[in-house]
Amino acid sequence: MASVGKIARRTFLFGAVAIAGGVAFGVYQVRKTPPNPLKPGEGETALNPFVMVDDQGVVIVAPRAEMGQGTRTTLAALVAEELDVAWEDIRVIHGPPAKAYYNSAMFGEALPNKGYDISDFQHAVGETLGQVGKLFDLQVTGGSTAMKDGFERMRIAGATARELLKAAAVNQLGVDAATLRTEAGMVIAPDGTTLPYTALASATTELSPPTIVLRPATEWKYLGKSMPRVDMVEKVTGTAEFCVDVRLPGMKFASVRRNPHLGGEMRRINGDAALNMPGVERVVELPDGFAVVANNTWLAIQALDAVEVEWGPSPLPATMDEMHAMVEAAFDAEPNSAMRDDGDVTTIPDSATVIEAEYTVPNLSHATMEPMGATALVDSDGLHIWTASQGPTFVRARCAELANLDPSQVDVETPYLGGGFGRRGELDFSEIATRVALAMPGTPVQVTWSREEDMTHDFYRPLVKARYRGAVEDGQAVMLDARIAGPSAARQALVRWMGLPSSGPDKVHVEGAFNQPYGIPNQRVTGHLAELDVPIGFWRSVGNSANAFFHESFLDEMARAADRDPLDFRIELAEREHAPSAGVLKAVKEMSGWTGETPQGVGRGVAMTYSFGTPVAQVIEITDEDGYIRLRKAWMACDIGVVLDPSIIEAQMFGGMIYGLSAAINEEITFTDGAVDQLNFPDYEPLRMHNTPAFEVKILKTNRHMGGAGEPGTPPAAPALANAVFDLTGERARELPLNKRFDFV
Amino acid sequence: MSKNLKINGKDHTIDLPDEVPLLWALRDELSLTGTKFGCGVAACGACTVHIDGEAVRSCQIQIADVWGDVTTIEGLGTPAALHTIQKAWIDHQVAQCGYCQSGQIMQAAALLRENPTPSDTDIDDAMMGNLCRCGTYPRIRAAIKTAAAALNEEV
Incomplete structure (x- = not known):
């Protein structure tokens, strides 16, 4: 890994501008960069911040952290697709901290739009705004953004490196570049002469940046296929270095x-x-x-x-009752946001049926396996x-x-x-x-850290409450008014990470509610921020993790009040707003053989959440096993637009769902005198092999813009399960975790 | 204070207090870091190793009490010489973050040694002590079945 440090010291800016018709034709002029200020390491050449060649071959530098989501593999595939490297020869390392590795997709996510309804122009604005990430050195793995950010950039890096290597071969062989092809880490001349990249790399440093054309999807060899993960052998042999x-x-x-x-x-x-x-x-x-500090971790512990x-003592409120009261008090204060306000939620026809519900979700710990x-x-x-x-x-x-x-x-x-x-x-x-x-x-x-220290010193998913009011008339949803109260994880995190105090509407606080693609004519979502200083942070899918439970539970309640099938009710509403969201609902309907009827002792629930650009629908089937609820089967469909690696996406989808189900059933963090009551897994019990349901996952690709994969599987899990519990028991769960009221296998 | 242990076929002398758990002798004394610390209370299975072929939680066994030969993930197979179970894990692309997988694989290896044709219930019973926060369970189950079939063919 010595080479990483060397790249860090000679990192240069790297960019490309679309020319000749722009992105649609995949033609780019690569911008050169301030000259490399330092001598390259012995035997290595960095062709750009993402591609390095040493005497062994190509090393791809991943700008994002591998935490299980498979990002290293697909980032490498994006580069290799253009660079023509044999898959088994690829080596991938994590890049050092550097401006060149800023995340361009995260700021785009922060725009105050709903996401699913944006035009191509707005999408481009988001990408441009993403350049702001560079100013803040925003090298962040999060927000399910790695592929959105890397989709063009990594392919451009691969294509640029390939063209530079070809240009070096042209100089060496004196042939026309158009006659050269590349394959398996070599430039190949028309007469069969092969020049390995390792022999050409050092000759590229003086060459001018090329114009490149990205290959169309129809020519992809790696992308779109399930590639063997580059970290898999290490991770099954105990040789991966954590x-x-x-x-x-x-x-x-x-x-x-x-x-x-x-x-x-x-x-x-x-x-x-x-x-x-x-x-x-x-x-x-x-x-x-x-x-x-000791000579052994256990002796230190x-x-x-x-x-x-x-x-x-802790400055936090001494009891959970006080914390709940502080969140409830936020409902009475001026809202921080009203990011959706369609039609008029205050005027309801006399003949409409009005329903109301209040929901609560607890603080949660991340509880990563590695403390x-x-x-x-x-x-x-x-x-x-x-x-x-x-x-x-x-x-x-x-x-x-x-x-x-x-x-x-x-x-x-x-x-x-x-x-x-x-x-x-x-x-x-x-x-x-x-x-x-x-x-x-x-x-x-x-x-x-000991597990106990880890669990008691986390930045928790916040305690959040919601008050929903809705109206149905003639089997139709006519009004939905949602109010969401809790402390702001985003404001806390921005101060902690970047020293940036923020004001204005907190989108993260209401995501998963205000931006759901349901065409209810009168619809408002307001966010209320509570002044509660529990250390809180970003927990897989962030605001969506809480708000999807509220929103999708209430839609179920509305469907029941309207005497409608909850799945058909959703499809009809989604069709008005966003075809891919309706599409994932139709897919799970078909996969699960949904009829709306379940035999005695069986319950089924559905939920759909649009998050991080990807709509995900889930149907969960549960059974009553001597008074205990067993999760029997789950069907999931997502529409991610561009499918780069089906196996990895599938793993993220079901993994995200299991993470959500674990929390929905068993997980809760509580405080006494400001100290966390749960210390270790026996107090905070995730799903295990025996109580995880069987899965089917379908990946659709009709979405216009590429969606994320790492988080969108999580939000619909809790409401799909709670809706199934209602179907099985007739009891509506409005508070998580469900084990407070129901017994699970 | 010192204790002789046979680990992955090699003899080691461990110079640590008797009550230090095997896990921490492996990791910090011998740099056999494939075996992981997850909870310290036998609730997660990340530290699973074999003693005389039996799967045990190495965070709970003091070095003074180790009663037989120890096998860790490093002794099961290597990148150059993979065990059949590890190959099945690769076939099914099981690992996500990978932190729990050494323990999962060691647990599965002990299961398949005792029971070459486990049913789903047998797999549940054997594997329920091993946590995975990434949710790889469905692929672990599939990999165990593939490994069982392959091992039975080898016999």
Whole structure:
């Protein structure tokens, strides 16, 4: 991995402008870049920030973190599609923190539109606005954006590298470029002469940037097919390096404990007893806690208990009742947003039936399989940090500040992430490792959090409530008025990550409700922000995770009030607004053989959510097994537009659904005196092999714009299940998790 | 304080206090990092290894109590010489983040040794102690069935 550091120091800007008809024809003039200020590493050439050639062949630099979503594989396929590299020869590494790897798709997501209804022009505006990401060094893996961001950029990188290599071959062979072809890492001349890329790369550095034409989808060899994941062999042999697997000469092992009463101070600490324990070398004080450094992680964890410490109280409300009351109080304050306000929700025909419902979803922990942690070393070069981060540029900036270093003196390595789900966009685990390393210059230290520390010091999915009012008349939905109250995860996160306080309408707070493609003529969604300072953050699918439960549960209630089949009711409403959304509903209807009737002891529920550009519909079937509910089968359909890798998309869809179902059934984080009550998996129980339903997934591609894959599987899971529970039991679940009222297998 | 262990066919002398769990001897002392820490309370199965062929949670077994030969994921197969079960995992493209998969595979290996033709219920019973937050369970089930068929053919 030594080469990564070298690229970091000679990163150049990289861009391309569409010419000759623009994007539609796939013709680009590549912009050259400020000249490379540094000498390339021995035996390597970086053709652009995404393609490097060394004496072994091609190395593709992935700008996004691999946390299980398969991004490395498909980003590599995008490059390889144009570069003509044999799949088995591909090597992929994670890029260093660098401006060149900014995420262009995230700012586009922030536009105040509904997404499904935007024109091609607005879509292009979103992409242009994405350039803002560059200004903020927004190298972030999140928001289900990696493929939207990389779809053109990575192919351009591959095509540019290919044309440069061909140009080098032209110079060497003196033949016309048009006669050359490329295959399996070689340029091939008409007479059969082959020049491997490894022999040509060093001759490309002086060449002018080429004009390139991207290959049409009809010629794709890799894209659109299920490729063997580049990380699979490592991950089934225990050789994949996660953050906790970094091993360095002389490395010490540490664990951390912070005030369990969140936001409280550390008043007093005495580490003497801990220092007398076997293997223990240091107790390092942190602003709100301490780390014990030992020669073994377990010995460090044991010694945490031996440190005498007095914790100050948490400023948070002492009880859940108070927290619920604070969220409820937000309904009475002025709304922060009214991002949908169609027709008139205040005038209801006399003959309409009006229904109302209030819903609540709890705080949730991410509970990635790999607990938080990081490895850091402070030496004369500066700070080296190995951290499983979804935002390495933010890590570099923050840890440089902590260490009083220039960001150029901070190396950030991103190993595989043992799950992310939004948790690893945070900076806390990198900061702690940096602080411990600063206390022990010259010694690499790996800080591993215990599961208990991980679960009790998360940035949780917020506690959110919604009040819905709707009207139906003659079997039709005529009005829907939704009010959503909770604290703002986006505002907290922007301050934490970038120091940016924000105001204005919070789109994330109402996503999954205001932007749902249902043509109800009178429709309003307002967001109310609660002043509750529980540390909250982005949990897979973010606002959609809560709002889809509200919105899709209420649509079910409306369908029942209208005496309509809930699936047909949705199809009819979606057809008015967004054909792909209606399409996924029709698909699950067909896949599941939906009749609207279920035998005694069987329940079925449906839900559909449009999120991250992708509509996903789910039908879940449950059965009554001696008073316990068993999840028997789930049918899912998504419409993602451009399907780059069906196997990976399928895995994200059912994986996202299982994540959502786990939360819907069993997961809840509560606080007492500001401390989290749940400590480990026995208190926070995800689905397991025996209670996960069988699956069928269908991937459609009628969507005009490419949708995301990593998150959209999650939002419809909870409402589809709750609607199935209603079908089975006649009881409407308006609060999660469902195990509060129902028993599951 | 020191203890001799046979791990993946090799003898090792571990110089750690007796009560240190096997998991942390493997990871921090021997740098056999394929075996993972997930919960520390035997609730997730990420630390599953074999002792004399039996699947155990290495976070719960003190090094002083290790009663037989230890096999970890590194001893099951390697990228150059994959075990049949690992091949089945690749065929079905099981892993997502991959963090739990060493434990899943070791658990599945023990199951298939005891029961060469497991039913769905047998798979449920054997695998329910192994958590996966990415939700790879359907593919794990499929891979176990493929591996069972392949192993039975090898016999």
